[in-house]
Amino acid sequence: MTGHRPSYHRLVDHPASSATGARLRPGWIVLLACLDVLVVAAFLWAAEHTSQPPLPLLVVLLATTVGVVVGPWAWLVARRLAGEATAGRILRRVLAGGTVLAGAGVVVAALIAAGERNGADGAGSVAMFAILVAGLLLLVGVVVLPWLFLLTRTLARERAARVRAEERAEVATHLHDSVLQTLTLIQKRAGDPAAMARLARHAERELRGWLYGPDADAPADLAGALRVAAAEVEDRFGVSVELVTVGSCPLDERARGVVAAAGEALTNAAKHAGVAKVSLYAEVAGAELLVAVRDRGRGFDPAATGRDRHGLAESIMGRMQRLGGTCTIHAAPGSGTEVELRLQVGRTT
Amino acid sequence: MSRVRVFVVDDHSLFRSGVRAEVEPAVEVVGEAGDVAAAVAGIRALQPDVVLLDVHLPGGGGGDVLNAVLATHPGVRFLALSVSDDPGDVIGVIRGGARGYVVKAISGPELCEAITRVHAGDAYFSPRLAGFVLDTFTGDAPVPLDPELDALTRREREVLRLIARGYTYKETAERLHISARTVETHVSAVLRKLQLSGRRELSRWAAARNLT
Numbered sequence A: 001m002t003g004h005r006p007s008y009h010r011l012v013d014h015p016a017s018s019a020t021g022a023r024l025r026p027g028w029i030v031l032l033a034c035l036d037v038l039v040v041a042a043f044l045w046a047a048e049h050t051s052q053p054p055l056p057l058l059v060v061l062l063a064t065t066v067g068v069v070v071g072p073w074a075w076l077v078a079r080r081l082a083g084e085a086t087a088g089r090i091l092r093r094v095l096a097g098g099t100v101l102a103g104a105g106v107v108v109a110a111l112i113a114a115g116e117r118n119g120a121d122g123a124g125s126v127a128m129f130a131i132l133v134a135g136l137l138l139l140v141g142v143v144v145l146p147w148l149f150l151l152t153r154t155l156a157r158e159r160a161a162r163v164r165a166e167e168r169a170e171v172a173t174h175l176h177d178s179v180l181q182t183l184t185l186i187q188k189r190a191g192d193p194a195a196m197a198r199l200a201r202h203a204e205r206e207l208r209g210w211l212y213g214p215d216a217d218a219p220a221d222l223a224g225a226l227r228v229a230a231a232e233v234e235d236r237f238g239v240s241v242e243l244v245t246v247g248s249c250p251l252d253e254r255a256r257g258v259v260a261a262a263g264e265a266l267t268n269a270a271k272h273a274g275v276a277k278v279s280l281y282a283e284v285a286g287a288e289l290l291v292a293v294r295d296r297g298r299g300f301d302p303a304a305t306g307r308d309r310h311g312l313a314e315s316i317m318g319r320m321q322r323l324g325g326t327c328t329i330h331a332a333p334g335s336g337t338e339v340e341l342r343l344q345v346g347r348t349t
Numbered sequence B: 001m002s003r004v005r006v007f008v009v010d011d012h013s014l015f016r017s018g019v020r021a022e023v024e025p026a027v028e029v030v031g032e033a034g035d036v037a038a039a040v041a042g043i044r045a046l047q048p049d050v051v052l053l054d055v056h057l058p059g060g061g062g063g064d065v066l067n068a069v070l071a072t073h074p075g076v077r078f079l080a081l082s083v084s085d086d087p088g089d090v091i092g093v094i095r096g097g098a099r100g101y102v103v104k105a106i107s108g109p110e111l112c113e114a115i116t117r118v119h120a121g122d123a124y125f126s127p128r129l130a131g132f133v134l135d136t137f138t139g140d141a142p143v144p145l146d147p148e149l150d151a152l153t154r155r156e157r158e159v160l161r162l163i164a165r166g167y168t169y170k171e172t173a174e175r176l177h178i179s180a181r182t183v184e185t186h187v188s189a190v191l192r193k194l195q196l197s198g199r200r201e202l203s204r205w206a207a208a209r210n211l212t
Helices: A026-049 A055-080 A085-115 A120-188 A193-211 A222-237 A253-273 A307-323 B013-023 B036-046 B062-072 B087-095 B108-119 B127-138 B154-164 B169-176 B180-208
Strands: A240-246 A277-285 A288-295 A326-331 A337-344 B005-009 B028-033 B050-054 B077-082 B100-103
Touching: A026 A055, A055 A085, A055 A120, A085 A120, A120 A193, A193 A222, A222 A240, A222 A253, A222 A277, A240 B127, A240 B154, A253 A277, A253 A288, A253 A307, A253 A337, A277 B127, A277 B154, A307 A326, A307 A337, B005 B013, B005 B036, B013 B028, B013 B108, B028 B036, B036 B050, B036 B062, B050 B062, B050 B108, B062 B077, B062 B087, B077 B087, B077 B108, B087 B100, B087 B127, B087 B180, B100 B108, B100 B127, B127 B154, B127 B180, B154 B169, B154 B180, B169 B180
Parallel strands: A240 A277, B005 B028, B005 B050, B050 B077, B077 B100
Antiparallel strands: A277 A288, A288 A337, A326 A337
């Protein structure tokens, strides 16, 4: 064993513990918010109580204010979203858009200021307006949208974790009901090899049906019905049936009849052939359904057989004739038996 | 004649020791591994004749071992075995270069025969593999083939059908009134078709199943 032991704890992903870069620590956020409030307040106070500074200074002041409010937040959010390609792209676009808008406002203001000598007032308002709009855009794009995004992501992760936990519980229940119970029974009946083999086969079949197959209790097609028939024979006679199916067809009345005939052929093989393994093959090719039951057991002479054996073959043959199909038996003493059932069926699936 | 040197790749140590116990007198088990990396390293170092390869392995799958080993040591022959009922998995390793497939419930003597056959360069089709292959070429399987290029001949289909019914190669030959060697030729031809079309479509198939 190479230490490969899948643990359920590993199967369940813990979103909280998975490193996603920087965490937004509450202390920093409060500090940041206080700083922002202070700066904005100072700025408002200055706008009210001091004379208007020259345009370049005003622009620098406004840009700094917006930068101080949005910048650190944007940096933290960007690190937090480092792994999210789509969110990162949107964030970069918003940042670029805001910067371009603010820059354009400043340029327009500068042009206006250069155009008219006394237009400093008009230029000032244009610049201020542009920077404020850019700030608003950044606020929505960098603060509100990422917050919404992170919130939905957390919710989705919680839901996924819950679904995984439920799946895990279902797997655990199933393993308990089937495999663990069987293992317990096998321990108790270790002295009885036939019973052990039967239990193991039963558990294997059940697990296989659960892992790979559709609902095995109510087979909807020929292949499923044959699997059930093979299982019954395995359980009753302690032989193993090697089932191979190629194609399948819906389980109508006639297909049911073929399954019943195949079940009888399997029973015969299990009872009389004296071997541990029987092959069961079914193929639906075009319009023909073929089922073959074969063993390598003691076989018999079909021409000179006892009343008992003859009757059994007759019951399979009679059934196939009533269905409108055929039954061929290849057998010889010492070289096993093969029963071939053929039936013309309608359409195939 | 020296015994066939076999390497066993399976992630269950219990199964590996079971295989060793069943085949050991007839063939020589030179090494074993439980995951993809150890298998590739071990096979390259020991250069066995035949590798018994589990389809499902931790750290990848049987296909990864096939790709890595056959790229550097094309002479190593692979016999796949698994408990899987998924035709896609099984056909996948066959197309990846394995020369046969058996179920894990196989008896010791049958496994030895399969190893010998694969070592001789032939294909070994268990009934289940024959069924999967017929399904694949019929078009019901999850691994569609190009029907123009990869169609089976009628004879190949007949041979596969009998193998799926539980006939040995020898019994198949008797039933079809051909020689056992001809049966082997047909089976090898089927294997070649699978592997040729496998190389062509492996990438497409892997992409569809999110294996890339």
